[in-house]
Amino acid sequence: xxxxxxxxxxxxGTLSEEALRLDLIGSGExxxxxxxxxxxxxxxxxxxxxxxxxxxxxxxxxEAGKPEIQxxxxxxxxxxxxxxPEVSGVxxxxxxxVCLATWREALGSFQLKFTYSLIARTENAPATGGVCxxxxxxxxxRGRAFVSHQRGKQAATTFIEGESWGRWREWTATTHYxxxxxxxxxxxxxGISIAGELHYGRTGRVTLTDTTPRGRLNKGEDRxxxxxxxxxxxxxxxxxxxxxxxxxxxxxxxxxxxxxxxRKLP
Numbered sequence: 001x002x003x004x005x006x007x008x009x010x011x012x013g014t015l016s017e018e019a020l021r022l023d024l025i026g027s028g029e030x031x032x033x034x035x036x037x038x039x040x041x042x043x044x045x046x047x048x049x050x051x052x053x054x055x056x057x058x059x060x061x062x063e064a065g066k067p068e069i070q071x072x073x074x075x076x077x078x079x080x081x082x083x084x085p086e087v088s089g090v091x092x093x094x095x096x097x098v099c100l101a102t103w104r105e106a107l108g109s110f111q112l113k114f115t116y117s118l119i120a121r122t123e124n125a126p127a128t129g130g131v132c133x134x135x136x137x138x139x140x141x142r143g144r145a146f147v148s149h150q151r152g153k154q155a156a157t158t159f160i161e162g163e164s165w166g167r168w169r170e171w172t173a174t175t176h177y178x179x180x181x182x183x184x185x186x187x188x189x190x191g192i193s194i195a196g197e198l199h200y201g202r203t204g205r206v207t208l209t210d211t212t213p214r215g216r217l218n219k220g221e222d223r224x225x226x227x228x229x230x231x232x233x234x235x236x237x238x239x240x241x242x243x244x245x246x247x248x249x250x251x252x253x254x255x256x257x258x259x260x261x262x263r264k265l266p
Contacts, residue, residue, distance in 0.1 A: 005068040008034065014057050015040050022054070025090065026247040030098030031080060032072055033236075035249040036091040038228035042082035045180075047143035055079055055093070074098075081107060081236070084181060086199075088252040089116070089233025102241045110176040112238035116183050117251070119230040119258060121193045121203060122169050129159035129171070132186040136179050144199060145181040147189060155179050157186040165262040167210055168195065183231060195258070196229040206230070211261035225261065226254035 007021040020040075026033035034054075036042055041053035058077050061069045074095040080103035082091035094100040106112055135152030136145050146152075155177070162170035171192060173183050184200050187193070193203040205224040232255050237246040251259065 002071045004032070004073075005071055008058070008068060008072075010054075010057055014052055015054065023250075025249055026245070028099075028240075028243075028245070030074065030095040031092060031103065032074065033090055033092045033247045033249075036082060036088055038086060038088040038232075038252050038254070041085040042091050043079040046140055047180075048085060051085070054082075054091070058093070080104065081112075083178075083233045086229045087116075087183075087231050087233060088228070088249070088255065090236045090247045090249045092236070092247070099241070106238065106240040107177065111240070112176065112236055114175050114178050114233060115235040115237075116173040117232045117234045117255070118171050118173060118183070118187065118192075119168055119195045119206065119255075119262075120171055120187065121195070122164055122167055123193075125169065125191045125193065127161070129161045130190075132157045132159065132190050134186060134189055136182055136185060138180065145179070145185045147185070153179065155182050155186070157183060159187070159190060159192060163263070165210075165265045168206055168262060170259070170262075184229075194229060194231050196226060196231075198229075206258045206262070211258070211265065213266070225258050228252065228254050230255050230258060 004024060004027055007023045010020045012019045022034045024032055025035050041048050041051045043053050043055045055077055058069060076096035077093050078096045078100050080092040080094040080100060083089050094103050133156040134147045135149055136155045137148035137152040139146055158174045160172040188200040193201055195203055195206050197203040205226055207222050207224050209222045232251055235248045
């Protein structure tokens with residue numbers, strides 16, 4: 001049996017203007033986990049308006065006989081779980097004929113824990129974390145989630161405060177069943193405004209000024225340090241078919257850059 005590839009390539013013009021390689025961060029019988037970049041759709045969804053997505057391209061490459069896709073050993077690729085297009089982090093592909101149902105059963109029975117990292121404004125935010133359990137509904141017409149005590153489904157997110165740097169603070173969010181846009185919506189409802197948020201608020205982005213001691217920049221030198229939402233699915237852990245799993249995705253380049261610069265502040 002051939003060894004699995006360390007990463008999977010996608011040609012320029014498929015998922016983005018530039019060619020991409022997604023790192024393989026875990027695998028098992030009939031499944032693989034990838035580190036998904038931000039602003040990339042992983043599967044089809046009505047809110048995405050027919051945007052090109054990872055699963056679609058992988059199926060095309062599999063049909064074309066691309067060797068590195070064949071080496072995955074997945075004959076019917078489907079999504080077991082993946083974060084929303086704007087969110088980076090752990091994404092799992094499972095073989096529909098082998099173990100997709102097992103993964104979905106683990107998700108539906110709350111056997112998995114999802115841990116997110118995020119950076120948000122300190123202004124108007126709570127000083128400490130807590131649990132947000134507002135029920136969530138889906139508005140397919142507007143392409144967004146909303147809080148609804150009448151029509152919404154159960155959802156719970158635990159927020160844990162982290163290190164603070166001036167106008168920005170790092171947070172951890174955990175849940176056992178992440179509904180679409182749950183972390184973003186619950187964060188906004190709690191006053192935790194995630195950097196780069198445009199859909200559930202307009203937070204703005206971390207800029208060079210935020211990471212530079214006062215007086216070090218000349219007029220006109222300020223600029224944003226990231227192009228994406230600073231929300232990252234960093235880890236999925238738990239049990240699938242009785243077997244323990246722990247999958248960890250490194251931060252996206254933009255997130256890592258912002259974090260590194262903020263942590264250098266006195």
